[in-house]
Amino acid sequence: MSKSTNLSTEHSRSDVxxxxxxxxxxxxxxxxxxxxxxxxxxxxxxxxxxxxxxxTICSSCGAYKIxxxxxxxxxxxxxxxxxxxxxxxLMSKIKPVTGLSYVSIKNLESQSPINTYGEYYFKVTAxxxxxxxxxxxxxxxxxxxxxxxxxxxxxRRKIGYHEALVQVRGIGGKLExxxxxxxxxxxxxxxxxxxxxxxxxxxxxxxxxxxxxxxTSARIIASKMSGRFLGKRIETYSLSGRRNDGRRLGHLTISxxxxxxxxxxxxxxxxxxxxxxxxxGNRIRLIDLExxxxxxxxxxxxxxxxxxxxxxxxxxxxxxxxxRDPHTIVFLDIESGYTSAIEYPPERVVNLADKELREGDExxxxxxxxxxxxxx
Ligand SMILES: [Zn+2]
Ligand SMILES: [Zn+2]
Numbered sequence: 001m002s003k004s005t006n007l008s009t010e011h012s013r014s015d016v017x018x019x020x021x022x023x024x025x026x027x028x029x030x031x032x033x034x035x036x037x038x039x040x041x042x043x044x045x046x047x048x049x050x051x052x053x054x055x056t057i058c059s060s061c062g063a064y065k066i067x068x069x070x071x072x073x074x075x076x077x078x079x080x081x082x083x084x085x086x087x088x089x090l091m092s093k094i095k096p097v098t099g100l101s102y103v104s105i106k107n108l109e110s111q112s113p114i115n116t117y118g119e120y121y122f123k124v125t126a127x128x129x130x131x132x133x134x135x136x137x138x139x140x141x142x143x144x145x146x147x148x149x150x151x152x153x154x155x156r157r158k159i160g161y162h163e164a165l166v167q168v169r170g171i172g173g174k175l176e177x178x179x180x181x182x183x184x185x186x187x188x189x190x191x192x193x194x195x196x197x198x199x200x201x202x203x204x205x206x207x208x209x210x211x212x213x214x215x216t217s218a219r220i221i222a223s224k225m226s227g228r229f230l231g232k233r234i235e236t237y238s239l240s241g242r243r244n245d246g247r248r249l250g251h252l253t254i255s256x257x258x259x260x261x262x263x264x265x266x267x268x269x270x271x272x273x274x275x276x277x278x279x280x281g282n283r284i285r286l287i288d289l290e291x292x293x294x295x296x297x298x299x300x301x302x303x304x305x306x307x308x309x310x311x312x313x314x315x316x317x318x319x320x321x322x323x324r325d326p327h328t329i330v331f332l333d334i335e336s337g338y339t340s341a342i343e344y345p346p347e348r349v350v351n352l353a354d355k356e357l358r359e360g361d362e363x364x365x366x367x368x369x370x371x372x373x374x375x376x
Contacts, residue, residue, distance in 0.1 A: 032130040033099050040099070041136055046128040047103040048095045049140040055085040057117075058151035060158070061196075066092065070151045079114040082146055086122055090142070096128050103128040106137065117148045153213065162199045162211040164218030164252040168225065171259055171267060172309040175207035179260040183208055186228055187221075194220060215252040222254045227281045229258035232303040259284065259302065264353070264376055266366070268308040273315075273366070275352055275375065287352070289366050289373055316375075317342075319365045321357055331372070334362060344372045
């Protein structure tokens with residue numbers, strides 16, 4: 001009898017005892033398999049963690065190499081790049097010990113500040129969960145060798161290798177200086193990733209040549225510019241030999257014509273002067289100064305016409321408004337020394353400029369036989 005009393009104060013039949021430390025399973029001492037949590041942790045740990053890893057980081061852009069693959073992210077410092085690379089490499093190598101269903105990296109900490117390439121020790125806190133749902137945690141020390149290299153993208157950029165060329169030209173085939181500046185300002189607003197793919201910009205007499213590392217980036221750049229400047233693209237692709245590894249090398253040329261006109265400009269469409277009422281990235285509204293007809297064209301429609309820049313003719317005059325009454329508006333031709341008067345009935349004076357008509361004010365006008373357009 002006394003024996004059974006003894007048993008009930010120590011262990012009942014249903015008690016689970018850890019064979020290593022002899023303690024009893026309880027809510028504060030959960031078991032994993034037949035071991036208590038502490039003994040399991042001591043015997044097996046949480047994960048198989050390599051004690052040494054080697055990482056390679058691009059010294060130019062911070063990309064890192066996993067196996068044979070380069071991973072492009074946007075680290076701002078070497079330290080950030082190293083942490084990201086160490087984390088990714090460890091995640092691919094760490095395996096939970098038998099009895100645990102998964103393991104993750106709870107914390108990573110370099111034992112010294114990272115400011116150059118070399119060797120570092122990282123304290124890796126691994127967290128795992130057993131099949132029974134018991135959460136375990138253990139610190140491991142991993143030696144990390146950090147090497148510098150250049151990733152393929154940066155190699156291409158450094159040696160000026162390019163696969164694609166975007167030739168930016170203007171109306172009439174030539175890009176004026178102010179247009180070049182508009183294009184350069186616009187390129188500057190591109191995301192850094194895209195800008196980095198432009199190896200070089202050649203300032204040519206006829207326009208700008210953008211050398212781009214790859215065809216995809218070139219197409220994105222050309223498409224963005226088309227959308228901004230009512231552009232027209234023509235692509236030509238040529239094979240230009242083979243690389244050392246035998247792969248065929250292609251070269252893409254995108255000829256991009258842009259209409260970098262502004263509201264109030266005059267351009268020639270099929271030989272007829274047109275005043276630009278309004279231009280957005282993909283649509284232009286025009287008024288034909290000879291026929292008075294208004295049109296609204298998308299970029300395909302626009303470029304299907306013969307587009308030329310307008311050479312000022314004698315129809316453009318600098319005038320001063322002399323007088324106006326319900327029947328006549330009288331202008332003086334300034335270049336004639338204010339001597340010759342030009343008279344139009346008010347309904348045949350079309351004010352395209354964002355200006356009020358006032359006696360004594362000067363304007364630029366376009367004169368047809370029928371209509372006088374105030375242009376600015
Ligand atoms: Zn134990
Ligand atoms: Zn790089």
